Amino acid sequence: MESEFSKTKGVCYYVVVVIYWGHEYTFGTMKETITYDKISLLRLAFQGLDDDELQEMAELTEFRTYPPEHVLCHEGAYEDVFYIIAEGSVIISKHLGDEEADRVLRIGGRGDMVGEMAMIQNAPRAATVRTSTECTVLEMEKQDFETILSRSPRMAMDIIRITLDRIRSNDKTMIEDLQKSNKVLRQLDRNKLEFIQVAAHELRTPLTVLNGYVKVLKGSSQAGAGSGLEGIVAGIIKGTERIHEIVNMMLDVTRIDADTVKVGAVPISLRLLIDDVAKNIRRDAPERTVEIITDHPQVSPFFTGDPSLIQKALYQLIVNAVKYTPDGGKVTVTTRAVTMEDDTPGVEIAVKDTGIGLDTEHHSLIFEKFYQVGSVDLHSSGKTTYKGGGPGLGLALVKGVARAHGGIAWVESVGHDEEIFPGSTFYLKLPLNSPNT
Numbered sequence: 001m002e003s004e005f006s007k008t009k010g011v012c013y014y015v016v017v018v019i020y021w022g023h024e025y026t027f028g029t030m031k032e033t034i035t036y037d038k039i040s041l042l043r044l045a046f047q048g049l050d051d052d053e054l055q056e057m058a059e060l061t062e063f064r065t066y067p068p069e070h071v072l073c074h075e076g077a078y079e080d081v082f083y084i085i086a087e088g089s090v091i092i093s094k095h096l097g098d099e100e101a102d103r104v105l106r107i108g109g110r111g112d113m114v115g116e117m118a119m120i121q122n123a124p125r126a127a128t129v130r131t132s133t134e135c136t137v138l139e140m141e142k143q144d145f146e147t148i149l150s151r152s153p154r155m156a157m158d159i160i161r162i163t164l165d166r167i168r169s170n171d172k173t174m175i176e177d178l179q180k181s182n183k184v185l186r187q188l189d190r191n192k193l194e195f196i197q198v199a200a201h202e203l204r205t206p207l208t209v210l211n212g213y214v215k216v217l218k219g220s221s222q223a224g225a226g227s228g229l230e231g232i233v234a235g236i237i238k239g240t241e242r243i244h245e246i247v248n249m250m251l252d253v254t255r256i257d258a259d260t261v262k263v264g265a266v267p268i269s270l271r272l273l274i275d276d277v278a279k280n281i282r283r284d285a286p287e288r289t290v291e292i293i294t295d296h297p298q299v300s301p302f303f304t305g306d307p308s309l310i311q312k313a314l315y316q317l318i319v320n321a322v323k324y325t326p327d328g329g330k331v332t333v334t335t336r337a338v339t340m341e342d343d344t345p346g347v348e349i350a351v352k353d354t355g356i357g358l359d360t361e362h363h364s365l366i367f368e369k370f371y372q373v374g375s376v377d378l379h380s381s382g383k384t385t386y387k388g389g390g391p392g393l394g395l396a397l398v399k400g401v402a403r404a405h406g407g408i409a410w411v412e413s414v415g416h417d418e419e420i421f422p423g424s425t426f427y428l429k430l431p432l433n434s435p436n437t
């Protein structure tokens with residue numbers, strides 16, 4: 001079958017050209033034909049250069065043929081050749097992460113230029129280019145390219161302009177691609193929120209019924225005091241209360257995310273609120289020997305906000321600190337007056353632990369819904385079990401509560417280490433008078 005590239009040649013040269021492809025031609029008309037092909041190809045890649053300039057470039061280029069699966073450009077490597085595809089096709093792909101398959105950026109064919117960035121900057125290859133069929137390419141070395149540029153500044157400017165235009169158009173394609181992916185991700189996130197919301201509502205009704213029956217059972221003579229069933233009834237009540245808490249957390253997260261939560265505006269004493277939360281956690285985790293210390297300034301600030309939401313956020317931060325700190329460790333909660341970014345007065349609450357710490361790559365992701373650092377196998381239904389991962393909603397709630405009050409939440413930790421225990425400090429910074437309340 002006659003190829004596209006060979007269509008440009010006379011029939012009598014066809015066989016010879018295929019056999020000697022990529023070799024230096026020294027004889028008469030054949031050399032002219034090859035030069036003509038180089039020029040027509042260079043014209044495709046560098047539209048805007050005149051014939052003399054193309055001729056000058058053609059002299060420094062060479063045709064080569066590679067088999068399928070040959071790597072022309074290695075992502076991350078410093079390489080000095082750029083290619084224009086004459087025939088065949090290549091796949092341009094990028095490595096996105098250890099656990100993800102390489103992302104195909106585009107498929108290149110005749111007239112496409114690859115590896116051109118190496119011509120204008122000394123940087124590693126940004127993508128891998130692999131031949132997907134047998135491929136004939138026109139190659140040029142960086143040093144030859146630089147020779148041309150030094151000879152003709154006007155041509156240098158033209159080439160830089162053409163190359164930048166090409167890069168800009170590639171960027172545009174990539175941005176459009178990312179915008180599309182973003183739209184899909186936003187929709188998936190909405191679906192996830194809707195699912196949590198429906199699941200939480202569906203669970204709440206039977207849970208209320210269950211609660212009612214258990215309370216009746218507790219009061220009855222068959223299961224009440226002295227019946228021998230008290231322990232079992234108490235266990236069922238504890239279990240339903242825990243499910244209730246999780247269902248409520250699911251609803252809080254969806255409401256905050258969908259901006260449908262009503263944020264109260266009540267003057268709150270942080271000292272009282274924090275001490276109360278710490279007391280509850282000590283009560284809920286008698287088996288854990290993690291000390292919880294609260295340290296308030298002489299004059300503890302009052303601030304206006306939603307006490308129930310703030311209480312939930314503080315609970316999550318302190319309970320997490322206990323959960324990810326081994327027995328014998330310490331959790332310290334401090335508050336201090338600060339100035340917000342817009343110069344209004346604020347308060348910063350820091351929850352510092354002597355626990356396992358957290359690698360930087362997770363610092364912002366842990367505030368997303370369902371994000372878990374460790375394996376889900378570590379999941380535990382106990383609220384304060386050491387390293388017992390929960391449903392992954394706690395910090396999403398903290399972030400949402402901070403946002404709903406016009407504040408921010410973040411974490412600082414030098415990294416994860418279960419021998420040295422570097423610890424983590426979680427911060428919640430809130431304006432004294434929230435703009436949203």
Ligand code: ADP
Binds near residue numbers: 316356
């Ligand atoms: P979970 O229900 O899994 O505790 P969270 O949203 O509360 O969900 O926390 C998300 C992840 O953040 C946890 O799985 C844990 O890996 C990490 N994390 C939270 N608090 C701490 C902490 N104080 N120290 C170390 N890691 C923490």
